[in-house]
Amino acid sequence: MTKHSHAQQQKRHLRHNRQSPPPPTTAKLGSSLSTSSFDEDQMATARKLVDQMVASSRVAIFSKSYCPYCMSAKRTIKGLNLPAGVTTLELDHEKDGAAIQAYLLDKTGQRTVPNIFIGGVHLGGNDDLGSAQRSGKLKQLLEQSEPQA
Ligand SMILES: N[C@@H](CCC(=O)N[C@@H](CS)C(=O)NCC(=O)O)C(=O)O
Numbered sequence: 001m002t003k004h005s006h007a008q009q010q011k012r013h014l015r016h017n018r019q020s021p022p023p024p025t026t027a028k029l030g031s032s033l034s035t036s037s038f039d040e041d042q043m044a045t046a047r048k049l050v051d052q053m054v055a056s057s058r059v060a061i062f063s064k065s066y067c068p069y070c071m072s073a074k075r076t077i078k079g080l081n082l083p084a085g086v087t088t089l090e091l092d093h094e095k096d097g098a099a100i101q102a103y104l105l106d107k108t109g110q111r112t113v114p115n116i117f118i119g120g121v122h123l124g125g126n127d128d129l130g131s132a133q134r135s136g137k138l139k140q141l142l143e144q145s146e147p148q149a
Helices: 006-017 040-056 068-079 097-108 126-135 137-144
Strands: 059-063 086-090 115-118 121-124
Touching: 040 059, 040 086, 040 097, 059 068, 059 097, 068 086, 068 126, 115 137, 121 126, 121 137, 126 137
Parallel strands: 059 086
Antiparallel strands: 059 115, 115 121
16 A cells, blocks of 8 residues: 655645636627627627717717726726717627627727727727827817817
8 A cells, every 4th residue: 555645645635626727608798709609680789789879979988897998998088078979888788798899899800898989980999098198189089079069
C-alpha cells in the first residue's frame, strides 16, 4: 500500500474537486450577433425599431443597464442638458434585445454598447463620444441636428 502524506492527499482531493469552467451558454444577449441567428420577423422588428429610433431622436443611445461604458455615455449626454430628443433603449430589458444588437452590428459594424447616433449619424461607443467631445465633432453634430424653430 502506498502511503500519502496528508498534504499530498489534500492536493489530490483539491485537484479532483477543481471546478471545470462552465459550459458556454447559448442564445445569451450579445452571444449570437449574426442576423442569421434570428428569424425574418425578429430582424424586421429590430430593423424597424432601430431605424425609427435613430431617425426620430436627436441622440439615440442603445445601451445595457448594467454596462459601465453605457452609464458613462448616458452621464455625458445628460450633462449636455439638451432640452429634448434623447432616447435610450436598454437592450437587456428588451425581448428582442439580441436581434437589435445583431442589426446594429450589421448597420454600423459595431458589436458593443453603448452604440450612439447623433442626428441620425452613427457616432460610436463611449470612447468615441469622449473623443468627439474633445475634438468638437460632438458640438458640430449637435448643431446639425438642432431642431429648427
Ligand atoms: N470601448 C467601448 C467598450 C464598450 C464595451 O466593452 N461594452 C460592453 C458592455 S459593458 C459590450 O458591449 N460587450 C458586449 C456585449 O454586451 O454584447 C466603448 O467605449 O464603448
